[in-house]
Amino acid sequence: MAKCRGDRDDVPDCGSTASTGEGQSQNPFAWFDGMIGHCLEYAQAAKAAGKPVVGILCEYTPRELIVAAGGVPVCLCGGSAKTIPAAEQHLPANLCPLIKSTYGYHLLGSNPFLEMADLVVGETTCDGKKKMYELMAESRPMYVLQLPHQANGGAALEYWLAELEKFRAFLEERFGTEITDDKIREAAKLLNRERALRRELAALMKSAHPLLTGRQLIACKSSIWGMTDALRQYERAIELLRGQGGEASSLCEKIASEGARNGRVRVLMTGVPMVHGAERVLDLIEDCGGLAVAMENCTGLKPLAEDIDETAADPLRALAGKYFSLPCSVMTPNDRRIDLLRQLAADYRPECVVELIWQACLTYDVESHRVKRFVEEELKLPYLRIETDYSPSDSARINVRVEALFETVRARR
Amino acid sequence: MICAGVDAGSRTAKVVLFDSDSLGVAAAGVVDQGIDQDAVADALFVRLIRENGIDPSQVGPVVGTGYGRKLIRFAQKTITEITCQAAGIRHSVPEARTIIDIGGQDSKYLRLNGNGSVADFAMNDRCAAGTGRFLELLAAQLGVRLDRLGEIAALSRNPAIISSMCAVFAETEIVGLLASGITTADIAAGVLASIATRVAAMSGRNLDGPIVLTGGVALVPGMEAALESILGQPVAVAPRPQITCALGAAILAWKSLNGSPTPTA
Numbered sequence: 045m046a047k048c049r050g051d052r053d054d055v056p057d058c059g060s061t062a063s064t065g066e067g068q069s070q071n072p073f074a075w076f077d078g079m080i081g082h083c084l085e086y087a088q089a090a091k092a093a094g095k096p097v098v099g100i101l102c103e104y105t106p107r108e109l110i111v112a113a114g115g116v117p118v119c120l121c122g123g124s125a126k127t128i129p130a131a132e133q134h135l136p137a138n139l140c141p142l143i144k145s146t147y148g149y150h151l152l153g154s155n156p157f158l159e160m161a162d163l164v165v166g167e168t169t170c171d172g173k174k175k176m177y178e179l180m181a182e183s184r185p186m187y188v189l190q191l192p193h194q195a196n197g198g199a200a201l202e203y204w205l206a207e208l209e210k211f212r213a214f215l216e217e218r219f220g221t222e223i224t225d226d227k228i229r230e231a232a233k234l235l236n237r238e239r240a241l242r243r244e245l246a247a248l249m250k251s252a253h254p255l256l257t258g259r260q261l262i263a264c265k266s267s268i269w270g271m272t273d274a275l276r277q278y279e280r281a282i283e284l285l286r287g288q289g290g291e292a293s294s295l296c297e298k299i300a301s302e303g304a305r306n307g308r309v310r311v312l313m314t315g316v317p318m319v320h321g322a323e324r325v326l327d328l329i330e331d332c333g334g335l336a337v338a339m340e341n342c343t344g345l346k347p348l349a350e351d352i353d354e355t356a357a358d359p360l361r362a363l364a365g366k367y368f369s370l371p372c373s374v375m376t377p378n379d380r381r382i383d384l385l386r387q388l389a390a391d392y393r394p395e396c397v398v399e400l401i402w403q404a405c406l407t408y409d410v411e412s413h414r415v416k417r418f419v420e421e422e423l424k425l426p427y428l429r430i431e432t433d434y435s436p437s438d439s440a441r442i443n444v445r446v447e448a449l450f451e452t453v454r455a456r457r
Numbered sequence: 458m459i460c461a462g463v464d465a466g467s468r469t470a471k472v473v474l475f476d477s478d479s480l481g482v483a484a485a486g487v488v489d490q491g492i493d494q495d496a497v498a499d500a501l502f503v504r505l506i507r508e509n510g511i512d513p514s515q516v517g518p519v520v521g522t523g524y525g526r527k528l529i530r531f532a533q534k535t536i537t538e539i540t541c542q543a544a545g546i547r548h549s550v551p552e553a554r555t556i557i558d559i560g561g562q563d564s565k566y567l568r569l570n571g572n573g574s575v576a577d578f579a580m581n582d583r584c585a586a587g588t589g590r591f592l593e594l595l596a597a598q599l600g601v602r603l604d605r606l607g608e609i610a611a612l613s614r615n616p617a618i619i620s621s622m623c624a625v626f627a628e629t630e631i632v633g634l635l636a637s638g639i640t641t642a643d644i645a646a647g648v649l650a651s652i653a654t655r656v657a658a659m660s661g662r663n664l665d666g667p668i669v670l671t672g673g674v675a676l677v678p679g680m681e682a683a684l685e686s687i688l689g690q691p692v693a694v695a696p697r698p699q700i701t702c703a704l705g706a707a708i709l710a711w712k713s714l715n716g717s718p719t720p721t722a
Contacts, residue, residue, distance in 0.1 A: 198527060420577070438582065440524070441563075445580060446541030452575045455540075 049104040073280040075273075076264045080320070083118065083268045084156055090116045091160055096219050099161040101146065101177075101346040102169055106208060106363050107269050107315060108163075111231035112223045113215040118157045119267045120164065123145035123321030125434035127154065127230040134179060140402045142319060143172045150180050157267070158184075158354050163218065165211075166193045169374045170407055187214060195375040205364040214358065219277040222368045228359040234270050239348045242280035247347055248285050250392055255285050258311070259326055260337025262318065262343060308335040312394035312425075314385060314415060315326055316402045317342035322434055325400050325442065332446045336413045338392035340385055341400070346370060348449040373407035381411070382418050389423050398424040398446070426452050458517045459483055459506075460714070462541065462706025463498045463524030463532055463592045466490065468561030468589060469499045469673065471700050472505055475707035476518075477714075480694035484509040485700045490561075494525040502531065520710040522702060524562070531720055536709055538702050539578050545705030547573035549696050554665035557656055557684065557692070558702070559674035561589045564652070566660035579659045581684060587655035587673045591627065595648045598631055604653050607679020618649030627651070649683035664690060671695035671702075 050246055075082065080143060087097050098110045099120040127148025134151070149155035157278040158164070166177040167189040177188055190207050190341065192200035211222050245264055248254060264281055266274035311334045318326055326336055338347055351370060356362035371381035385397075397419045401409050412429050419427040428449045432438055458478070464471040469487050476483040485507040488642045493499040498521075503638055521532030522541040528533070534633045538558075542565070546553050556567040568577040581587055596603045612617075617639050627648075634644055642711055652674070668690055670681050675698035695701050 257684070426577070441580070441582070444524075444537050444539070445578075448537040448578060451537060451540040455574050 045348060053313065060378060063383070064070055072284065073260065073264070075228050075277045076266075076281075079263075079274075082273060083266060083271070086268060086271055086273070087116055087118060087157060087160060088352070094161040097157065097160050099158055099164040101165070101173065103169045103342045104167045104169060104367050104372070105165050105189060106211075108228055108231040108235055108352065108363055109208065109212055109215060109223065110225035111270050113219050113221050115162075115215070115219065115439070116268055117270070118161070119159050119319070119335050120221075121317065121319040122149050122155070123323075123434070124149075124320035125436075127152055128434060132296065135176065136282055138404050140172050140316075140405045142317070142322070142402055143176050145322075145434060161185075163187060165189065166292060170405070172298070172404070174430070187211065188301040191374070192377050195371075195377060195380065199367050201364065202370045207359055208360055208364050225359050229354050229356075229365065230362065232359060233354045236351045238269055238278070239273060239351055241275060241282065243345070243348045244282055245278055245285075246338070246348070247391075248282070254335065254337065255328050258313070258339065259330055260321060261324065261336075262323060262339065267320065278349065292420055307451050307454075308333055309396060310335055310337045310392070310394045312336075312338050312340065312385070312392060312397045313344070313400060313409050314340040314381075314397060315400040316405055316411070317344075317386060318400065319343055324434070324436060325398075325432065328439060328442050329398060329446055332443060333450055334398075334446065337394055338388045340381070340388055342372070344385065345388065349369065373405075373411040378411060382414070385415070385418065386422070389425070395426065395456075396428065396449055397423070397448070398425065399429045401429060401431040403431060427454075458485040458711075458714075459511055460707050460711035461502065461519040461530050462545075462703040462708070463502065463519060463521045463523075463526075463529050464467060464538065464541070464700070464703035464706060465494045465498055465521065465523040465529055466561055466702075467524050467563070468524075469699065470494065470501060470523075471703040472498060472501045472638050473700050473703040473707045474505055474509070474511065475704065475711055477711045480713050482520065482704065483511065485697065485703070487699050488689045490525075495530050498529055499531055503530075511645050518713055519684075519708040520706040520713070522706040531568060534713060536706060536712070539561075539565065539575060541705035541709060542671065542702045543567055543569060543573060543575045543705065545701035545703070546671060546695060549701060549702060550667070550693070553667050553669040555660070555668040557660065557668065557670045558586060558658065559680070560668070560672040564588050564656055564659065564672075564674075566656065568665060569661075579657070581659065582646040587652045589672070592626060592652065592674060592677060595631060596645075598628055599644060599648075601641065603677060606645050607649065607677055607682070609642050610649050610683075612642040612680050613640070613646035615643055616650050617643045619644075619647045646683075649677075649679055649688065650687065652680070653687040655681040656684065658681055662688060664688065666690055668692045669695050671698040673699050675699075676696075 096115040098115040098117050098118050100122055101244040122145025124145050128144045130151045131144040131148035164184050164186050168174050168191050192203050194200040216223050243260055253387055313336050350366050352366045353362040371378055399412050416427045419425050428443055460475045462473045468490055470490050471487045471566050473485045474483040486501050487504050488501050519532045521529035521535045522538050535631050542558050546556050559564040565580045567575055571577045601609055601690040617634050619630055670692050674680055675694045681692045681694050
């Protein structure tokens with residue numbers, strides 16, 4: 045932990061903000077409760093200092109290139125049901141709520157990060173997003189990365205590498221900067237550290253009696269990666285939970301009494317991302333006596349599983365390799381997702397698996413059949429698939445299923 | 458001792474009083490659901506005790522289940538209808554390995570382990586298509602009483618195809634079928650087949666037998682035949698299908714007395 049200060053000084057693009065001193069004294073969980081505000085402040089300060097704010101919409105977008113270009117990468121995925129009616133003026137009702145919510149923010153102009161974005165980067169993952177980006181591009185500066193979907197194809201990886209080369213050149217020209225290999229290595233180092241800290245925090249859930257709930261863990265993340273304040277809060281959270289910090293004990297006891305009640309059912313969640321504001325199903329699971337010990341999704345461990353080789357001779361290739369191996373259901377075949385689930389099941393010892401599918405997310409929906417078979421036949425765990433959207437109208441029905449699942453799990457104990 | 462199960466369903470409330478000495482049903486009743494679910498169930502509970510000459514001091518634990526289970530204030534414990542249904546069927550049809558439960562607004566499929574515990578289950582999502590409510594709406598639209606739907610469907614030579622995923626759309630679809638001169642019998646048969654098809658989509662085929670149909674819709678003559686024809690496997694109707702879930706709740710209430718920590722049948 046001590047060397048983090050040195051690391052920070054090495055990074056050219058992530059200067060601290062006015063809130064640094066305040067962040068130091070706050071408890072880290074309170075800091076993450078106000079995360080959006082901190083990110084906003086950070087993005088505004090960066091913008092005032094002449095740095096571009098770059099909106100991203102997917103974990104396939106290599107944040108390192110944006111950071112290396114001197115930019116601030118901020119996640120724009122929508123998690124609010126409120127923006128969906130506006131989106132449905134243009135988009136079909138039977139579409140993924142994440143896409144609709146994101147697009148609703150775009151139409152309403154109500155996401156301050158999107159409004160200040162100098163560039164929005166999309167990617168060809170699912171069809172819904174791809175076509176939505178075309179609409180968004182009519183009035184926003186948009187760059188779409190062409191992601192090939194052949195998970196194991198060497199040629200596909202070469203194509204992806206070429207895409208990133210094009211993207212690098214585009215960013216250089218757009219923002220009048222040079223993205224040297226060294227800058228990519230520096231950015232990789234910074235974001236590797238963020239991944240490592242978040243992995244470490246998540247790994248605390250391996251404990252037989254975790255101090256955090258899954259809901260508390262998922263709140264410990266930042267919409268902007270590479271913020272020194274956020275990195276410091278991850279460190280402080282880890283120290284606190286490990287009982288290393290001086291002022292830790294009282295807060296830890298509070299969290300422990302809330303978070304680690306005996307008899308909770310350990311749940312491995314998989315499927316679609318639960319972006320900020322769209323954590324309803326996680327809440328239902330934990331309110332029914334579950335504990336989400338691991339989340340194999342893009343707002344959980346999926347993008348954290350692998351780092352980038354900071355010492356690689358060709359850092360862009362290292363970047364391409366890491367991002368291309370993300371096990372999203374748009375990939376075919378998506379064996380890596382099964383491998384990741386197997387690993388997480390071994391490490392986090394769940395008693396059941398709950399798969400969340402956003403309505404009309406075709407790739408996760410279809411892939412759920414394979415995941416179910418894998419979970420039941422190989423992991424030998426009960427599996428529950430929940431398909432829903434951002435409206436709470438089916439919460440009572442989801443509750444019945446989750447409770448029934450937990451009754452089944454407890455009967456096996 | 459008498460143990461009670463209260464199933465607060467979407468259309469009806471059911472109470473079963475289970476006699477733990479004879480291991481049989483001492484009394485059971487079904488009433489239409491109301492706004493105040495607790496009052497509806499409580500009135501039924503009190504009436505069953507009185508009418509059957511049961512000494513109130515002999516009444517032990519009460520388990521609530523069903524959609525409104527958390528509203529039943531006189532139940533000491535709630536257990537989901539999934540676990541209760543498995544326990545009820547374990548008692549009344551011990552050899553069952555698959556349960557199809559079609560109720561007022563839910564349809565469910567449960568796969569059971571050899572010991573009667575739940576191995577896997579699935580339920581319909583937000584929509585009431587493929588449920589009792591769907592049948593009620595469509596029977597009313599056809600001007601056919603629900604208990605005669607099967608009889609009328611049996612006259613069909615060429616069942617209509619009703620494909621809408623939604624009860625409201627299915628109504629519209631039926632308006633169109635009626636307008637194009639399709640017979641009531643063909644539409645009735647189409648309605649039953651569409652429910653069976655939806656259940657089959659949820660459960661998959663090649664189900665482990667014996668397959669038991671339960672829930673209020675099991676009382677609709679012809680429903681099990683429609684399921685058999687889609688699944689290609691025999692389907693038996695559970696005895697007193699409306700109360701199997703409440704029965705399971707009563708049995709689990711009794712088991713909770715024995716200190717059994719796990720709700721298995």
